[in-house]
Amino acid sequence: MANSNLPRRIIKETQRLLSEPAPGISASPSEENMRYFNVMILGPTQSPYEGGVFKLELFLPEEYPMAPPKVRFLTKIYHPNIDKLGRICLDILKDKWSPALQIRTVLLSIQALLSAPNPDDPLSDNVAKHWKANETEAVETAKEWTRLYATGA
Amino acid sequence: MDPEEDMHDARGESSQEEEDFYSEGYPSDGEDEDDDGDDAGYDFVDNDSDDPSTDVRRLQQNYTTLNEENISQRQADDINRVSTVLSIKRWEACVLLRHYNWSVSKVHDEWFADEENVRKTVGLLEKHIEMPNKRELTCGICFENYPRDTMKASPCGHPFCFSCWRGYISTSINDGPGCLMLRCPDPTCRAAVGLDMVDSMASREDREKYARYLRRSYVEDNRKTKWCPAPGCEYAVEFVMGSGSYDVCCKCSYSFCWNCTEEAHRPVDCGTVARWILKNSAESENMNWILANSKPCPKCKRPIEKNQGCMHITCTPPCKFEFCWLCLGPWTEHGERTGGFYACNRYESAKQEGAYDESERRREMAKNSLERYTHYYERWAANQSSRQKALTDLQALQNEKLEKLSDRQSQPESQLKFITDAWLQIVECRRVLKWTYAYGFYLHENEHAKRQFFEYLQGEAESGLERLHQCAEKELQVYLEAETPLKDFNDFRTKLAGLTSVTRNYFENLVRALESGLNDVGPSNSQAGSNQAACSKSSSSKSLAPGKSKSGKSRTGGAATSSRSGSSRGMDDSIWTCDSCTCTNPKSNSHCQACDRHR
Numbered sequence: 001m002a003n004s005n006l007p008r009r010i011i012k013e014t015q016r017l018l019s020e021p022a023p024g025i026s027a028s029p030s031e032e033n034m035r036y037f038n039v040m041i042l043g044p045t046q047s048p049y050e051g052g053v054f055k056l057e058l059f060l061p062e063e064y065p066m067a068p069p070k071v072r073f074l075t076k077i078y079h080p081n082i083d084k085l086g087r088i089c090l091d092i093l094k095d096k097w098s099p100a101l102q103i104r105t106v107l108l109s110i111q112a113l114l115s116a117p118n119p120d121d122p123l124s125d126n127v128a129k130h131w132k133a134n135e136t137e138a139v140e141t142a143k144e145w146t147r148l149y150a151t152g153a
Numbered sequence: 154m155d156p157e158e159d160m161h162d163a164r165g166e167s168s169q170e171e172e173d174f175y176s177e178g179y180p181s182d183g184e185d186e187d188d189d190g191d192d193a194g195y196d197f198v199d200n201d202s203d204d205p206s207t208d209v210r211r212l213q214q215n216y217t218t219l220n221e222e223n224i225s226q227r228q229a230d231d232i233n234r235v236s237t238v239l240s241i242k243r244w245e246a247c248v249l250l251r252h253y254n255w256s257v258s259k260v261h262d263e264w265f266a267d268e269e270n271v272r273k274t275v276g277l278l279e280k281h282i283e284m285p286n287k288r289e290l291t292c293g294i295c296f297e298n299y300p301r302d303t304m305k306a307s308p309c310g311h312p313f314c315f316s317c318w319r320g321y322i323s324t325s326i327n328d329g330p331g332c333l334m335l336r337c338p339d340p341t342c343r344a345a346v347g348l349d350m351v352d353s354m355a356s357r358e359d360r361e362k363y364a365r366y367l368r369r370s371y372v373e374d375n376r377k378t379k380w381c382p383a384p385g386c387e388y389a390v391e392f393v394m395g396s397g398s399y400d401v402c403c404k405c406s407y408s409f410c411w412n413c414t415e416e417a418h419r420p421v422d423c424g425t426v427a428r429w430i431l432k433n434s435a436e437s438e439n440m441n442w443i444l445a446n447s448k449p450c451p452k453c454k455r456p457i458e459k460n461q462g463c464m465h466i467t468c469t470p471p472c473k474f475e476f477c478w479l480c481l482g483p484w485t486e487h488g489e490r491t492g493g494f495y496a497c498n499r500y501e502s503a504k505q506e507g508a509y510d511e512s513e514r515r516r517e518m519a520k521n522s523l524e525r526y527t528h529y530y531e532r533w534a535a536n537q538s539s540r541q542k543a544l545t546d547l548q549a550l551q552n553e554k555l556e557k558l559s560d561r562q563s564q565p566e567s568q569l570k571f572i573t574d575a576w577l578q579i580v581e582c583r584r585v586l587k588w589t590y591a592y593g594f595y596l597h598e599n600e601h602a603k604r605q606f607f608e609y610l611q612g613e614a615e616s617g618l619e620r621l622h623q624c625a626e627k628e629l630q631v632y633l634e635a636e637t638p639l640k641d642f643n644d645f646r647t648k649l650a651g652l653t654s655v656t657r658n659y660f661e662n663l664v665r666a667l668e669s670g671l672n673d674v675g676p677s678n679s680q681a682g683s684n685q686a687a688c689s690k691s692s693s694s695k696s697l698a699p700g701k702s703k704s705g706k707s708r709t710g711g712a713a714t715s716s717r718s719g720s721s722r723g724m725d726d727s728i729w730t731c732d733s734c735t736c737t738n739p740k741s742n743s744h745c746q747a748c749d750r751h752r
């Protein structure tokens with residue numbers, strides 16, 4: 001099995017994620033590949049995503065932790081920093097990555113991003129424009145999408 | 154955007170800037186002199202004055218070519234200086250210098266103004282924090298426990314194990330020059346990770362890469378230095394700002410403008426060059442035909458190929474018509490034989506050439522207003538390729554021909570230096586002449602007096618250069634092919650050396666005039682100084698050469714008027730033209746200032 005020489009760090013992180021999960025976040029490794037995680041984040045209260053359950057995938061590349069994990073939303077979401085393919089614009093996933101950061105910190109940061117969208121550093125131009133031009137309306141759309149795609153109905 | 158705004162104008166150097174640069178990195182005058190070693194440095198050197206290729210440049214060397222070793226040495230010196238003055242470690246000084254783009258004075262200024270803030274910005278802690286005092290510590294990256302004494306930390310005390318540090322540093326180095334601003338891996342900490350950590354933990358390969366980035370940064374982030382833009386050249390050039398011409402010549406022999414890094418373009422300023430290059434790329438489709446190396450002979454219409462540097466073309470037998478490659482006019486109207494005024498450089502006169510095929514084509518082009526540009530572009534491009542050819546010829550000369558000639562003519566090679574000198578002069582003059590066509594294109598249409606004076610000087614220079622180039626190219630051939638009487642060879646020597654020095658004079662006049670904006674054309678007094686060999690020093694500096702007897706603008710106007718009349722080479726009655734070398738002389742001289750022939 002390819003997981004036999006998994007670095008101790010990944011094993012430790014995984015154990016801790018399972019034994020003491022962060023509030024509103026669950027992450028569990030896949031059976032076949034211990035570097036691939038199925039993630040779920042609950043939409044934070046007081047945000048347009050409240051009540052939604054968002055699925056993500058997280059992958060730890062060979063260079064991890066020297067290189068950041070690769071994370072992507074699987075659930076459709078209307079957010080200025082997340083594009084159609086679910087890719088996330090977050091500095092710690094790029095140039096601000098540090099090997100002393102962990103899966104847990106990354107997921108907490110993504111959760112925080114749902115609470116505080118940043119249309120000034122957009123990944124999805126149209127959504128960001130919408131957000132800046134008419135925030136109330138954009139928030140409504142986000143709520144609508146949450147109902148449509150993230151409530152498991 | 155206007156490229157001119159982005160650059161310092163070669164002529165309009167602000168004194169503000171000069172001050173900035175003089176103070177930069179040189180807290181006290183002279184202290185830096187030692188660094189220069191035996192390089193030319195900033196000294197006023199004159200040891201090259203017998204090399205004609207340097208004559209058109211300044212005698213004052215305002216730049217230094219640096220090789221890898223020089224760069225490292227300078228960098229180390231700067232680091233040591235900052236480290237000593239601020240009483241900080243060398244690696245800390247290095248971090249500081251990198252942050253302030255290697256400006257020693259800027260580092261000093263900022264540090265003494267607000268040390269605390271500077272430390273915070275660049276991540277240098279004043280008090281070093283020890284790692285937690287436990288027997289075993291957990292590495293913040295691999296989460297393993299290790300004995301405390303095998304762990305390492307920046308001055309912030311965040312412990313990581315050796316192999317994680319190594320991986321962290323290696324990843325950053327392989328990511329690019331950002332590794333020079335590396336911080337502690339702890340995301341809450343901004344402590345700098347410097348050269349000492351890299352040296353003690355990175356692999357040899359990574360250490361070398363890091364050192365390369367350091368050297369590169371010292372050149373690229375430093376306002377005083379730039380890489381030589383010649384392909385494959387690894388020298389850098391350090392320039393003293395505010396010290397005259399931007400033209401520098403790298404040790405690899407490539408000449409370039411330090412300011413805009415285009416090839417050397419003195420006496421034309423950077424803005425004009427940028428506009429011209431932009432114009433050329435915009436027009437490149439229309440101009441392709443110009444670069445073709447074949448034109449129909451104006452007389453017999455057979456296609457003639459240009460395979461030489463000089464513009465004097467002779468059609469193949471039986472036609473043998475001699476014509477000018479640029480304007481397709483008969484060469485007899487260009488040469489000294491008729492005393493005709495050289496006017497091939499002038500745009501207006503080109504229109505009056507006979508009804509040749511090529512001219513007809515040109516007239517057609519006039520309809521879409523390209524003709525004027527075409528005139529200048531063709532001459533610019535022709536001089537460019539002619540220079541290229543001359544460079545190749547010079548190389549061939551140095552590689553084999555000189556030896557052969559030395560054999561044939563039983564002359565030691567040391568006695569043949571005049572030929573190399575001639576070719577060096579040709580190469581430099583082709584470069585200057587080429588850029589004067591960009592200058593001419595942008596010289597305002599309604600500045601008639603200036604334009605005519607400019608065209609007179611350019612014409613003189615160009616005609617001199619054609620004679621020199623032809624002599625070096627064609628007449629030399631005779632002596633390469635067979636043994637000839639010593640007297641003939643000596644005559645050739647006199648002629649070629651004379652033409653070299655005359656041409657040099659013409660070009661010095663031209664360069665001087667253009668650099669002073671055609672406003673204040675100084676008399677050729679400095680010409681006498683730089684040309685001791687050929688010129689009689691007794692010639693008065695006040696009344697030399699065309700129209701240079703009186704002051705300022707009236708002189709320019711006078712020159713212009715008489716040049717329009719096209720009366721032989723002379724501009725007015727106060728000068729005479731040497732029959733031997735065609736140099737112009739003031740009436741008061743009884744001997745030619747260039748070749749010393751009696752009038």
Ligand SMILES: [Zn+2]
Nearest residue numbers: 292295314317
């Ligand atoms: Zn470690």
Ligand SMILES: [Zn+2]
Nearest residue numbers: 309311337342
């Ligand atoms: Zn730290």
Ligand SMILES: [Zn+2]
Nearest residue numbers: 381386403405
């Ligand atoms: Zn070079």
Ligand SMILES: [Zn+2]
Nearest residue numbers: 410412413423
């Ligand atoms: Zn320039």
Ligand SMILES: [Zn+2]
Nearest residue numbers: 450453468472
């Ligand atoms: Zn012919």
Ligand SMILES: [Zn+2]
Nearest residue numbers: 477479480497
């Ligand atoms: Zn001509």
Ligand SMILES: [Zn+2]
Nearest residue numbers: 731734745748
């Ligand atoms: Zn003479």
